Amino acid sequence: MSLDVKHFYLGFADLSLFEDAQLSIAEGEIVCLSTGVLDGGTSFLKACAGIVPYQSGTLLVDGEEISHMPADKIFRKVAYCYESGGLVSLFTVYNNIALPLKYHRNFDNDFVAKRITSVAELLGIASILEYDVHQLNDVQLRLVNLARALVIRPRLLLADELQSGMSPAMREQILAILKDYCNQTRASLLMTTTAGDSHSIADRVYRIENKKIILESP
Template sequence: MSLHVANFYLGFDELSLFEDAAIEIAAGEIVCLATGVLDGGTSFLKACAGIVPFQRGTLLVDGDDINQLPPEQIFRKVAYCYESGGLVSLFTVYNNIALPLKYHRNFDNEFIVKRIQFVAEQLEIADILEYDVHQLNDVQLRLVNLARALVIRPRLLLADELQSGMSPAMREKILAILKRYCNETGASLLMTTTAGDSHSIAERVYRIENKKIVLE
């Protein structure tokens, strides 16, 4: 699924984060957006997911205006992985991952169990499925967010600083899983990164500079 952003303006009250920003991601591409402190990377990803409204510009997902798509259509195509938070504190890990399958799709329980087990085993979190959210560390929280995204088989995956806190071995394993997913499904991946993160799977790397998105 492609992502086209042009003439993009995003701000909050008197603070402007992006002015006339643009980025283009083709179907199946993996792109990293290197971010710094409070430069708007998270807000940009949330705008691409239809979570945060932007003030001006064009944001097309597979040719469709994100502002014109019903939430259920966005949900079926686009998945956003939170860097922190994003999970229901009263639910177990399993029920958090199952949430989009149970409440936004018409799948039977056997299918849901198999889908969750497959993704959990890939990400090596099968042993924490019955944990409560408060029992998770920061890396586990991000992996559960990723699992909840992958179970819906999104066409556009937006991952916010997913690599933070991971060991080099874990980082490369997770990146390999994401690369394989994009290769097999034709899905696109836009991932924000921070200092020390790997760009090994990215076809291009951008950074935020002077409220624009520029190629490194």
């Protein structure tokens, strides 16, 4: 699923985050966006997911303006993984992962259970499915957010600083899973990264500089 961002302006009140930013991702590509402190990386991802409105420019998902797409269409094709938060505190891990399948689809309980079990085992979180959200550490929270995204089998996956806090071995394992997913489904992945994160699976790496998105390495 392609993503095309052109002449992109985003800000809040008197704070301007992006001015005339550009970024294009083709179907099946993996792109990392290297971010710093409070430079707008999270807000950019949320705009790409249709969560945060932007002031002007175009943000096209498969050629369709994200702001014009109905919510159910976005939920079926685009998934955003929160760096922190994003989960319902009153729900177990299982029920959090089940949310997009139960509320935006008409799958029966057996199908939902099989899909969740498959993704949980893949990510190594099957043992915490009955945990409450408050029992999770930061890495587990990010993995549960990732599982909730993957259960819908999105065409565009947006992951915010997913690697934070992971050991090198876990990081490479999760990145390999994401690369395999993109290779098998032709889904596209845009992932923000921070200092110490790996860009090993990226087709290209960009950084945020002076309110623009700059190519760092092909």
